[in-house]
Amino acid sequence: MDEIIRELLELKKANLLRELNRPLSSAQGVKVKLGDRELLNFSSNDYLNLAANFPQKEALDCLKRWGVGSGASRLLTGDFEIHHELERKLAQIKKTEAALLFPSGYMANVGILQALSYKKKCAVFSDRLNHASIIDACRLSRCDVFIYGHADSLALRKLLKEARDKYQRLIIVTDSVFSMDGDLAPLDELLRLSEEFSAYLVIDDAHATGVVGYSSFDVFNLKPTPRTVIMGTLGKALGTQGAFAASSGHLIELMVNRARAFIYTTALSPFIACLTLKNLKLVPERMKKLKENIKFASKLFSLKRLSAIFPVIVGRSERALELSNYLFEAGFLVPAVRPPTVPEGTARLRISINASHSFDEIKSLYRAIESWSKEGG
Ligand SMILES: *Cc1c(COP(=O)(O)O)cnc(C)c1O
Numbered sequence: 001m002d003e004i005i006r007e008l009l010e011l012k013k014a015n016l017l018r019e020l021n022r023p024l025s026s027a028q029g030v031k032v033k034l035g036d037r038e039l040l041n042f043s044s045n046d047y048l049n050l051a052a053n054f055p056q057k058e059a060l061d062c063l064k065r066w067g068v069g070s071g072a073s074r075l076l077t078g079d080f081e082i083h084h085e086l087e088r089k090l091a092q093i094k095k096t097e098a099a100l101l102f103p104s105g106y107m108a109n110v111g112i113l114q115a116l117s118y119k120k121k122c123a124v125f126s127d128r129l130n131h132a133s134i135i136d137a138c139r140l141s142r143c144d145v146f147i148y149g150h151a152d153s154l155a156l157r158k159l160l161k162e163a164r165d166k167y168q169r170l171i172i173v174t175d176s177v178f179s180m181d182g183d184l185a186p187l188d189e190l191l192r193l194s195e196e197f198s199a200y201l202v203i204d205d206a207h208a209t210g211v212v213g214y215s216s217f218d219v220f221n222l223k224p225t226p227r228t229v230i231m232g233t234l235g236k237a238l239g240t241q242g243a244f245a246a247s248s249g250h251l252i253e254l255m256v257n258r259a260r261a262f263i264y265t266t267a268l269s270p271f272i273a274c275l276t277l278k279n280l281k282l283v284p285e286r287m288k289k290l291k292e293n294i295k296f297a298s299k300l301f302s303l304k305r306l307s308a309i310f311p312v313i314v315g316r317s318e319r320a321l322e323l324s325n326y327l328f329e330a331g332f333l334v335p336a337v338r339p340p341t342v343p344e345g346t347a348r349l350r351i352s353i354n355a356s357h358s359f360d361e362i363k364s365l366y367r368a369i370e371s372w373s374k375e376g377g
Contacts, residue, residue: 015317016338027052030356032333039333042351042365047211047308048286049356050239050279062274070267074101075256078267086273087244089280093214094205094230094246095223100255101268105206105233105243106133110140111259112229112245113171116200117141118258122169125156127185129178131204132341143171150178153189160197170199176216177207180342180350182309184212188220194227202229210237210283211290212306219306226250238283240276242268290355293362297353300366310351312369320347323372330368 011017026033028051032041044051072078083101091099102108110133113124122143126134129150138145146163148156156172163170172194174185187203194201208216209232217224224230226248233243245255255262290308298305314320320336327334327349338347349369353362 030354041333043334045236047237054279058278059275062271066270066274068269068271074267080270082270082273086277090244091246096246097249098252099244099246100252102243103265103268107261108231108243109133109137111261113137113141114260115255115258116171117143120169121167123163123167124171127174130175131179153186172199173202175204177307181311182305182307200227204231206233211308234276239279240272286355293353293357296359297362308353311348313346313348317347326372332365
């Protein structure tokens with residue numbers, strides 16, 4: 001076991017040891033508790049404050065009607081009417097023909113690429129800053145993987161041109177809102193490239209759904225094509241758990257047949273499916289409030305953003321930990337994000353704005369960061 005201890009010590013020395021030592025003692029929300037300490041939360045993906053602040057009576061109805069466990073995979077006896085109802089609604093908000101639920105976004109990304117790549121000589125093109133679940137999905141796809149520079153559609157075009165005649169199938173995959181920087185992928189250019197090269201385009205809307213709109217495509221006034229797959233998650237702005245792929249009817253049918261991450265797993269809880277439908281009714285009103293807060297924070301931080309993610313990049317891991325601890329003492333919960341989650345030398349605080357923050361709360365966080373920086377931080 002010595003070698004395991006040594007490995008852990010090395011992580012600790014590099015300020016990269018991750019620990020589960022600060023569990024919340026309250027439910028998720030804008031005000032949370034760590035032990036007895038109340039903190040203002042600026043780091044959840046619960047952008048619309050729905051994780052614990054949902055209509056309780058309706059939730060209870062869901063619970064009584066459907067129970068919690070699904071009891072089997074979708075293709076056996078774990079397929080419920082409420083799954084189909086939610087899938088129709090999700091297809092509608094993404095403006096696609098159909099949608100398919102997965103137990104998590106990680107599995108949705110794996111499943112989508114499994115379905116698109118099954119026994120094909122394929123190439124997948126992935127943005128350098130894509131989410132780890134996309135990176136793993138690329139590896140599992142057994143396609144040849146090409147990484148292009150962040151949001152660099154010119155570089156992508158070159159790669160596509162070289163690959164065009166060598167592969168049966170080309171797949172472009174990208175976050176729409178990048179999870180650690182909060183910027184947007186050039187979706188209009190990517191969609192154009194997908195059409196020019198007959199490539200499939202897989203969009204990860206985890207941080208876009210319910211934040212920049214119902215769909216990142218709406219921001220660019222784009223319509224999904226038969227070669228587009230939009231992945232969305234339920235565990236972020238929608239406040240529950242799970243994920244989905246939205247696409248053409250045929251591509252969804254292919255996923256039902258080829259996505260092992262869909263076939264060989266217990267179906268999403270029907271209670272969660274039902275509650276997600278209830279939560280969706282609250283989205284328009286809360287999204288409006290969130291957008292006002294994002295606008296306010298954009299001005300304050302001088303950082304143009306449509307998403308709710310505001311990175312404060314400080315460089316070295318120990319500096320990020322210092323700032324995080326400083327803010328903790330001041331009553332704010334903003335953990336440091338360090339490599340390998342972000343590239344070497346870009347350790348940061350990843351602030352996320354919530355629909356239920358007040359302008360004053362956002363301002364007070366900004367002031368606290370300002371004082372840290374004045375005190376030599
Ligand atoms: C959170 C996230 C996922 C994974 O979704 P889960 O439902 O948490 O597994 C995938 N992609 C991106 C960009 C994410 O931020």
